[in-house]
Amino acid sequence: MGFILKKVISAFLMPFSIGLLLLFLGLWFLYRQSYKKAKVFLTVSFIWLFLIGYAPISNSLIEPLETAYPPLTLNSYAHIDAKYILLLGGDFNGRAYEAIRLFHHLHGTKIITSGYAAPGLDIPEAILNANKLVSIGIPKKDILIQSKPRDTREEAQNIKRLIGNEPFILVTSAYHMPRAMSIFLKEGLHPIPAPTEVPMSGNSPQLLSVPNGDAISNTRKAFHEYLGLCWNMLKNWTSSVI
Known part of the structure; x- marks a missing residue:
């Protein structure tokens, strides 16, 4: 309720x-x-x-x-000690690329998909995203599915039960990362932020721009x-x- x-x-x-x-x-x-x-x-x-x-x-x-956390770079991979990549639900097209990139560069990791069956969906988002990952080449054995969490707080609580205090890479949109990090840290977890859809610098609109849907x-x-x-x-x- x-x-x-x-x-x-x-x-x-x-x-x-x-x-x-x-x-x-x-x-x-x-x-x-x-x-x-x-x-x-x-x-x-x-x-x-x-x-x-x-x-x-x-x-x-x-x-x-969007600028609260910098994106992970290839140079930073050598310093990452994590076995899990948590791909938060909400925007697969915008977030999945980063999870796939990390998976291929950090050997021995597993991707955790998350997301419940929202209104209008017969299948939980976590399962839909897992199927998409399999279709583009991620082995099914390397995907863990968390289909019960309905929001970020429940995702954090579920991850805590799944991996305990182990560090993990948190993949979500750059604008969502500050709130996600605050929630996961509050639960005593150890997320490594990997923001996606990070805006390019120098693209600020002109003051005379027209209001628009974006x-x-x-x-x-x-x-x-x-x-x-x-x-x-x-x-x-x-x-x-x-």
Whole structure:
């Protein structure tokens, strides 16, 4: 129940949802002929939707997340002592390449796939991703499947039961890495961050860029991560007080 409630609340706190709510209130007051309030809410909704789709603003929100951990390089492989590569669910196409690259360079490792059967899926994401890895040449014996965890915290708890305190390589999107690392470290685990989809430097958009869907997507990702970080801080604080 708590998991579902968290998902519902976070959906309403997403930037586009907030913009639609402001727009709805503006139209509500407009049809009720409360023109002054309608003007306020319609103006605020327009400004809000413009801002969340404005690339310089969306980039300023997501950049601190994406640059918190540097990507692993070939030179750093010699210093890695880990037998497991945890491929977090959520974006196989964006994350799998790094897990495969690590698997081929670090001999004797195993890839752990994770992810439950979300609404609309008959098969858990962990199994789907494992099948994809097998189809591109990863031996089935070198893949461990964790199909029960529904979020990052449950993934951390499950990994702790599976490998204990052994170090492992954590593969996830760069913007998600700060929250994932905080959760895994809180569980007493020893993750080695391997962020994927790391943005290229020097590609900052011009100030005169036009609002677009990609910027809205980046703003949504940033909101989701910052809300998650705040939620974790709140849970940690309440547990320490109690």
